[in-house]
Amino acid sequence: MRQIAAEDISKAIAELCIEANYGLAPDMCSALDKAAEQESSPLGRKVLGQLQENLRIAGEEDIPICQDTGMAVVFAEVGQEVHIDGGWIEDAVNEGVRRGYVDGCLRKSVVGDPLERVNTGDNTPAMIHYSIVPGDKIKLTVAPKGFGSENMSRVFMLKPADGVEGVKEAVLKAVREAGPNACPPMVVGVGIGGTFEKCALLAKKALLREAGSRSELPHIAALEEELLKEVNEIGLGPAGLGGSTTAFALNILTLPTHIAGLPVAVNICCHVNRHASRVL
Amino acid sequence: MNEYHLTSPINDEDLRLLKAGDSVYLTGTVYVARDAAHKRMIETLARGEALPFDIKGQTIYYMGPSPAREGRVIGSAGPTTAGRMDKYTPQLLDLGLKVMIGKGRRSDAVHESMKKNGAVYLAAIGGAGALLSKAITASEVIAYDDLGTEAIRRIEVKDFPAIVVIDITGRDLYQEV
Ligand code: SF4
Numbered sequence: 360m361r362q363i364a365a366e367d368i369s370k371a372i373a374e375l376c377i378e379a380n381y382g383l384a385p386d387m388c389s390a391l392d393k394a395a396e397q398e399s400s401p402l403g404r405k406v407l408g409q410l411q412e413n414l415r416i417a418g419e420e421d422i423p424i425c426q427d428t429g430m431a432v433v434f435a436e437v438g439q440e441v442h443i444d445g446g447w448i449e450d451a452v453n454e455g456v457r458r459g460y461v462d463g464c465l466r467k468s469v470v471g472d473p474l475e476r477v478n479t480g481d482n483t484p485a486m487i488h489y490s491i492v493p494g495d496k497i498k499l500t501v502a503p504k505g506f507g508s509e510n511m512s513r514v515f516m517l518k519p520a521d522g523v524e525g526v527k528e529a530v531l532k533a534v535r536e537a538g539p540n541a542c543p544p545m546v547v548g549v550g551i552g553g554t555f556e557k558c559a560l561l562a563k564k565a566l567l568r569e570a571g572s573r574s575e576l577p578h579i580a581a582l583e584e585e586l587l588k589e590v591n592e593i594g595l596g597p598a599g600l601g602g603s604t605t606a607f608a609l610n611i612l613t614l615p616t617h618i619a620g621l622p623v624a625v626n627i628c629c630h631v632n633r634h635a636s637r638v639l
Numbered sequence: 640m641n642e643y644h645l646t647s648p649i650n651d652e653d654l655r656l657l658k659a660g661d662s663v664y665l666t667g668t669v670y671v672a673r674d675a676a677h678k679r680m681i682e683t684l685a686r687g688e689a690l691p692f693d694i695k696g697q698t699i700y701y702m703g704p705s706p707a708r709e710g711r712v713i714g715s716a717g718p719t720t721a722g723r724m725d726k727y728t729p730q731l732l733d734l735g736l737k738v739m740i741g742k743g744r745r746s747d748a749v750h751e752s753m754k755k756n757g758a759v760y761l762a763a764i765g766g767a768g769a770l771l772s773k774a775i776t777a778s779e780v781i782a783y784d785d786l787g788t789e790a791i792r793r794i795e796v797k798d799f800p801a802i803v804v805i806d807i808t809g810r811d812l813y814q815e816v
Contacts, residue, residue: 402640402802406764409800413770417715422769426705426715426788464714466705466788476675478787507720507742507765539813540720540743542765594816598742598764600802601816631766 361438361495363639365446368499371637372455372485375501376431377463379635380423383414386570387546387632390607394544394597403602407544410597410630421464425631428465429503431456431485432563438494449487452499457481459501468506488560502567502634508545508627511537514559517621526551526623527586533625534590534606539599542629545606546570547590550624553614561612562626567634570608579611586611607632647796648696649738649759657759657803659810665799669698669740671792673719676783677727680791684730691782691791695735702740703788704778705768713778713794715768718742721760725749732756740801744813754809761801762812774799 383391391414395407417424433452443451460467460482469483470476492498513536515529530549537545550561573580587609596602607630616622640660645653647667657663670692672680680690701721705714721741728739729752737758742765745753753760763771777795784790804812 409764409767409770413764413767416773417769420769421708422772423705423715424769425766426703426717426768427719428705428715464706464708466703466714468703468788478789480787505766510720538744539762539765540722542742596816598762598802599813599816600762629766 360440360442362442362444363497364444365448365451367639368443368448368451368497369455369458371499371639372433372452372501373459373462375499375635375637376456376459376465376503379501379503379633380428380463380465381421382418383424383631383633387607388414390570391630394604394607398597398602398604400596400602402600403597403604406597406600407604423465424633425505426466427468427505427507428460429505429633430469431482432502432504433485433487434500434502434564435487435489436492436498437489438496439491440495441497452485452487453483456483456485497639498636499639500567500634500636505629505631508537508541508629511541512562512626513624514555515623516555517623519619519621521621523582525621526582527589529623530586530625531589531593533627535593537627538595541627542631543595543599543606544597544604544630546628546630546632547606547609548626548628549609549611550626551611551613551622552616553622555622557614558622558624559626561614562624565610565612566626566628566632568610570632572610574611576613579613583609583611644798647698647738649698651757654737654757654759654807657806659803659806659812659815661803663761663801663803665801666797667795669700669794669796669799671700671702671794673701673703673789674723675786675789676791677724679783681727681730690734692793694731696737697735698738698740699731699736700740700794704772705788707778713772713775716772716775717768718763718765721745728752732758745805750805750809750811753805754807757807759803759807760805762804763799763801771799
């Protein structure tokens, strides 16, 4: 059993919250740069130029990329040979979020009860997804999620007979309805298969995959390519003001599913697709 | 598509100039309010009390900033989705609200009320909060301090960039793309 201190988890989470909110990963930056060169609409190019400038200012002047610094979605992949010392992992993660959002001048965007709606004041609790994995390490990923795009995400419980055409229709419907609300250019995370809840989680995980990468399954890779092309042909464009760049990336993850079902989840993310990871 | 440098609050004559698709650079005073502040304003009106600021002819920017670092005016400060304010908006338009700044689509009811009241809806670039914060030169919480980032603020802006999405004739740029 390898010992990992709860305090080390808190420290890592706090740093990851800050890192994710002040700069994007290289894959997202190059997707933006590439789009700025290729965008067909003059207004679209102007918007993409402003987004490049925004990233530069965020990095150089220590201002969060977006004021919606998100709800802290945390993926914790915990090696089964790890023992956590000095506290419960859930408390440690939330302590990290608290410190990250307070010390990092990040916005506190969480209400404690969905109906009474009083702000918790420190952006806790995090939405944590655990998985137990082989080995003696912990991999932590913080993916702050803004709700302009989260609100436009959808789960469709399709019938097997709907097939791949049904999947395409569902994705295009979600993107069209998201429109300018989701701060395009978007990153579209798609989950296909599993159960209702697993499918939604797949879609969220799909957002973590590198922009421009392709599924290892040839038929899914082909579907990703085709759907990304169709999404961009919608013509929504940067900021929804028209143009050829509606999405930077479209990533699909799949799971086995039931003989009676074809769940499809579409998790829409904006151009501020933030995530940062660390292995302890 | 024209480009205008206007003083905020925008006067009626200038409002008539603006067409969907035009670029606007605003300089002057703007009020900031989002979900929770709107809910509270409407509750205030329902009790027969006055709003915390005189809304006639004014501009509301739908925004909830990140905290300002020491010595700075404001944190990141980009627009939030306007559609969430749709439920409350016609009542504010009837009281004289003239300009809204946000991002995303508006409801049919808001479209109608805007036409009736001669109001315009501008989009600021969503997710450009760092860039937009540079156009804000002063910021003060004027009401509902307990709402944190959702408090009502009065801000001063200089050359704040926006695009006309819905003009006073009811033309909607989003519907044309
Ligand atoms: S959808 Fe994304 S870019 Fe737009 S305001 Fe929310 S977090 Fe920011």
